[in-house]
Amino acid sequence: MTQGKVDALLGIVFGDEGKGKVVDFFTPQYDVVARFAGGPNAGHTIIFEGKKFVLRSIPSGIFDENKVNIIGNGCVIAPDLFMKEAHELEAAGYVLTERLHISRRAHLILPTHRVLDRAYEAAKGKNAVGTTGKGIGPTYSDKAARIGLRVGDIEEDFMAKYERLKARHLQILADMHFADFDIAAEEQEWLQGVEYMRKFRLSDTETEIHAYLAEGKSVLAEGAQGSLLDIDHGTYPYVSSSSTTSGGVCTGLGVGPGHIGRVYGIFKAYSTRVGSGPFPVELFDETGDELRRIGHEYGAVTGRNRRCGWIDLVALKYAIMINGVTDLVMMKSDVLDTFPVIRVCTAYEKDGVQTTAMPYDTEGWQAVYTELPGWQTPLTELRSEEQFPKAFADYIAYLERELQTPIKIISVGPDREATILM
Numbered sequence: 508m509t510q511g512k513v514d515a516l517l518g519i520v521f522g523d524e525g526k527g528k529v530v531d532f533f534t535p536q537y538d539v540v541a542r543f544a545g546g547p548n549a550g551h552t553i554i555f556e557g558k559k560f561v562l563r564s565i566p567s568g569i570f571d572e573n574k575v576n577i578i579g580n581g582c583v584i585a586p587d588l589f590m591k592e593a594h595e596l597e598a599a600g601y602v603l604t605e606r607l608h609i610s611r612r613a614h615l616i617l618p619t620h621r622v623l624d625r626a627y628e629a630a631k632g633k634n635a636v637g638t639t640g641k642g643i644g645p646t647y648s649d650k651a652a653r654i655g656l657r658v659g660d661i662e663e664d665f666m667a668k669y670e671r672l673k674a675r676h677l678q679i680l681a682d683m684h685f686a687d688f689d690i691a692a693e694e695q696e697w698l699q700g701v702e703y704m705r706k707f708r709l710s711d712t713e714t715e716i717h718a719y720l721a722e723g724k725s726v727l728a729e730g731a732q733g734s735l736l737d738i739d740h741g742t743y744p745y746v747s748s749s750s751t752t753s754g755g756v757c758t759g760l761g762v763g764p765g766h767i768g769r770v771y772g773i774f775k776a777y778s779t780r781v782g783s784g785p786f787p788v789e790l791f792d793e794t795g796d797e798l799r800r801i802g803h804e805y806g807a808v809t810g811r812n813r814r815c816g817w818i819d820l821v822a823l824k825y826a827i828m829i830n831g832v833t834d835l836v837m838m839k840s841d842v843l844d845t846f847p848v849i850r851v852c853t854a855y856e857k858d859g860v861q862t863t864a865m866p867y868d869t870e871g872w873q874a875v876y877t878e879l880p881g882w883q884t885p886l887t888e889l890r891s892e893e894q895f896p897k898a899f900a901d902y903i904a905y906l907e908r909e910l911q912t913p914i915k916i917i918s919v920g921p922d923r924e925a926t927i928l929m
């Protein structure tokens with residue numbers, strides 16, 4: 508925690524690194540937790556005291572009743588899904604309205620944005636991105652085209668603005684001859700969601716955050732997705748549509764680079780990816796199936812199989828570089844407990860040429876591996892570094908040496924308790 512600063516916690520690979528768990532673990536140290544990018548394409552899992560929650564738009568600091576949670580201006584929000592998510596938390600006894608603040612500058616995902624998401628994917632055929640179908644791309648496109656609706660728009664003359672943008676979307680769908688939708692039912696719930704959002708503090712969260720910082724309070728910026736899904740730095744065009752990297756913290760919350768404290772980069776002890784796009788470390792064999800089975804690698808939002816492979820140092824070095832990562836957090840170490848040999852991708856190779864720098868396009872590159880001995884010891888019950896088996900301590904030391912960045916937290920199980928500070 509850095510007083511008077513914004514610390515960032517960023518997924519630095521393809522998402523689903525375990526951000527929700529670590530944000531929840533960190534929350535007691537911070538005054539404010541803020542999401543700065545993405546929307547309900549995220550699925551952040553938090554497990555404690557035998558309970559499990561999956562959050563999409565609401566920050567993972569919400570379980571600590573004394574903390575302010577912010578959905579920042581860089582986010583996109585679907586009122587109906589937001590209402591559903593909030594109702595689940597309310598049913599579990601959490602009171603949200605006072606301590607969950609929403610930026611008036613965040614953009615609204617309309618039901619027709621979701622239809623457009625499907626239509627664009629269908630039109631791409633075999634080149635489809637494999638999106639989550641939540642309307643993320645079309646909403647950020649409208650934002651960039653300067654025709655989007657913002658949360659602040661619900662405060663005045665909203666229906667006219669809504670109907671105008673909806674009509675525009677319906678025209679595009681008609682032009683595409685895409686008729687496979689019926690938004691009537693969805694629209695009703697969506698409008699109820701808009702009403703529900705009015706209960707919350709819709710504020711200029713950028714100014715609010717600066718007031719906290721001026722008081723010396725600390726803010727944790729919760730990343731969504733991962734660096735390789737970033738619109739600029741990811742494996743374009745197989746990316747999401749927001750800035751998921753540390754630069755996105757500045758634009759997505761309205762803070763300057765000087766306000767950023769630590770940048771935590773979170774990754775798994777192996778690799779996964781959901782959706783399409785190149786993935787040089789992908790395993791199509793039994794080892795890949797084992798990683799998926801042991802790691803329960805099925806999407807928290809869509810239930811899709813996550814593609815699995817060994818850890819990728821080319822990707823990690825690149826992500827550390829573009830984010831300015833100061834500290835690393837390694838998750839799901841326990842998933843490797845049973846493997847006699849652990850492989851690590853140290854370079855990519857194509858047409859006899861090797862590289863350790865992230866290529867412009869990773870399509871067609873093969874992973875080059877080195878091997879380390881596995882620890883073959885269950886890690887989940889361990890609570891301190893001194894208890895680590897030697898082969899696991901060696902794996903950590905090897906990664907730190909290669910990545911030139913300290914690993915400050917190790918996660919050995921999904922529960923809040925299974926977290927070790929180094």
Ligand code: GDP
Nearest residue numbers: 523524525526527550551552839918919920921
């Ligand atoms: P996020 O999107 O980055 O928040 O990650 P997800 O919640 O989508 O996926 C991470 C999954 O791994 C969740 O099911 C977590 O409960 C689980 N998880 C987190 N940390 C660990 C860990 O150290 N070990 C194991 N076995 N599971 C973990």
Ligand code: IMO
Nearest residue numbers: 522523548549550637638639731732747781782
């Ligand atoms: P969290 O925050 C993993 C992927 C989708 C698809 C691409 C674009 O839980 O880590 P989109 O719907 O954003 O237009 O889809 O990005 N994707 C994620 N993969 N974790 C996520 O979020 C993701 N959010 C989007 O699978 O490949």
Ligand code: MG
Nearest residue numbers: 523550551807
């Ligand atoms: Mg996830």
